[in-house]
Each structure stands twice: as C-alpha cells, then as structure tokens.
Amino acid sequence: MMEERYPYKPKLLAAIVTVVFFGVLAGFMGFFSLDNDQGLVLNGIIHFSRMGATIFYWVITFVLAAFSVLGLLLIFKSLTSKGELIITDQYVRAPKSGISKKIITVPFNDVEKVSVQEVKGTVFFKIIHRKGKLTIVSSVLPKREDFEHVKKHILAHVRC
Structure with a gap:
C-alpha cells in the first residue's frame, strides 16, 4: 500500500x-x-x-x-507541532486544522463532496464526508506543489 x-x-x-x-x-x-x-x-x-x-x-x-x-x-x-498529512490509496489523514491536535482520518469511500476555494492566494480543499468536514489548506503544507499533488491524489480516489 x-x-x-x-x-x-x-x-x-x-x-x-x-x-x-x-x-x-x-x-x-x-x-x-x-x-x-x-x-x-x-x-x-x-x-x-x-x-x-x-x-x-x-x-x-x-x-x-x-x-x-x-x-x-x-x-x-x-x-x-509534529502534525503531518498522510495520504494512501484508501484514506487521507490530517489534523482538523493547521493548529489542531485532533487528527481526522477520512476513508475515500466516505467522501460525499469535494470543493476548492481560493482566498488571496491560499487554497482551501474541502472534503465533506459522512462524519463531517476536513479542510486541507495550501499554506500549511511545505510547498504549493505538495498541495497540488495531495489534491490530485484525493480527486483520483474519490467517487463524487
């Protein structure tokens, strides 16, 4: 895996x-x-x-x-912070926000909707799932390319 x-x-x-x-x-x-x-x-x-x-x-x-x-x-x-975002072929796991200690795991099968919103150069990738919402923020990842890779990977694995 x-x-x-x-x-x-x-x-x-x-x-x-x-x-x-x-x-x-x-x-x-x-x-x-x-x-x-x-x-x-x-x-x-x-x-x-x-x-x-x-x-x-x-x-x-x-x-x-x-x-x-x-x-x-x-x-x-x-x-x-030792926070990290993890993506696999089955799920994405990340802190609820850039400063949160709470870790959210979202299986791709549970994703109901995704959306992208940009505000003054910061991109928010919102994942709505059965148990709530996870927002991945471009400014909290090391590079913009990392954010784009994560977003493409998630989009390739969700069915909505």
Whole structure:
C-alpha cells in the first residue's frame, strides 16, 4: 500500500511576520490612543467625542494586539507541532486544522463532496464526508506543489 507523508503545520516565517506586523500596528495605535486629544468623524457619518474616539482607538489597539498574540501561538505551533498529512490509496489523514491536535482520518469511500476555494492566494480543499468536514489548506503544507499533488491524489480516489 502506498503512503505519503507531508509536514502539516503553520509556517514559521509567516507567523513571525504576523507578530511583527500586528505588534507594530498595535504599538502605534496604543501610542495614538494615549496621545489622543480630539474627536473622530468616520466617513462623515459616525461622530465620536474625544473620549469616544479614544475608546475606539483602544479597541483597535486591543484587536491588533490579539492578532499579534495569535501570531505567537502560530510560532509556538510551528516550532512544536509534529502534525503531518498522510495520504494512501484508501484514506487521507490530517489534523482538523493547521493548529489542531485532533487528527481526522477520512476513508475515500466516505467522501460525499469535494470543493476548492481560493482566498488571496491560499487554497482551501474541502472534503465533506459522512462524519463531517476536513479542510486541507495550501499554506500549511511545505510547498504549493505538495498541495497540488495531495489534491490530485484525493480527486483520483474519490467517487463524487
């Protein structure tokens, strides 16, 4: 029986860029929030007082900081995860998501539907099966060619 294995975890460089990018933006917005002394008008429709604008800026700061913290989680998962995607002639086995510890095994006989969706260069290969859904994400595999190979292999073995 044929079996191929691919590392399936977040990319370290992308996680580092996420932390730096959102961290810098959060720092900038935090400084702006501390130094705010005027109101804010958004698109001429929404008017904030000085206090309302400051609260708005702090909310944006915390949202950006949360994305930076998410990047830290991705760095941790990238360094510690042993996740892998396995394909054989009978099934595909992968973590439920790029950061999940839960492993999903989908026998090709259980596949009911497959679909492909692309969002800003990242391709999502969705496999709907009897027990749920497994989504294989191109950005979590080492190379785009690996993703294309996995996708073609699965499509060649499913009957939907």
